[in-house]
Amino acid sequence: NAGVTQTPKFRILKIGQSMTLQCTQDMNHNYMYWYRQDPGMGLKLIYYSVGAGITDKGEVPNGYNVSRSTTEDFPLRLELAAPSQTSVYFCASGVTDLMNTEAFFGQGTRLTVV
């Protein structure tokens, strides 16, 4: 049971380049999330999804796009990379059961935009 898997682990992008951060989970969770974490800061929600075909914006969605075509996958797209997007990105998934709403996190993708 792999849990939440993120790829790549590290990436350096040039300003204006595009890339997709991949996230997949094998726990059949409805909810999936993308967060970014800057040094000394808590996690900020970028986008989330409550199920396949349904996505919604979080606190800091500008510059990002997502899609959710399957339960398992929730990729995050950066179209025109900017230095402000240098951060560590975490994908998470969770269940909707009323008694158990914890989220499980991936290991993170460290992105540097130069």
Next chain:
Amino acid sequence: EDQVTQSPEALRLQEGESSSLNCSYTVSGLRGLFWYRQDPGKGPEFLFTLYSAGEEKEKERLKATLTKKESFLHITAPKPEDSATYLCAVQARAGGTSYGKLTFGQGTILTVHP
């Protein structure tokens, strides 16, 4: 808007020196308060969920408590392996599209010296 503030930002303890971390929150109807542990270079790892004021949960040397305005994470006789960043998060009750979102505090960096 949901808000979470953690204090102190950093805490240095000697092995065996008990202490507490604080998480103050404002949320439009609390559905759950979560504590996570995060080791350097890793994703957050779930510790506890608390649902109502007066609730307490324990795990080894950690005990989490909840009031209507704040939560405490008590660490009894800590060991060096308890060194990590501890994150608090809140989830609002279901309503519109806010269901399932976790709002995180900035974290408390705990260092336990032998």
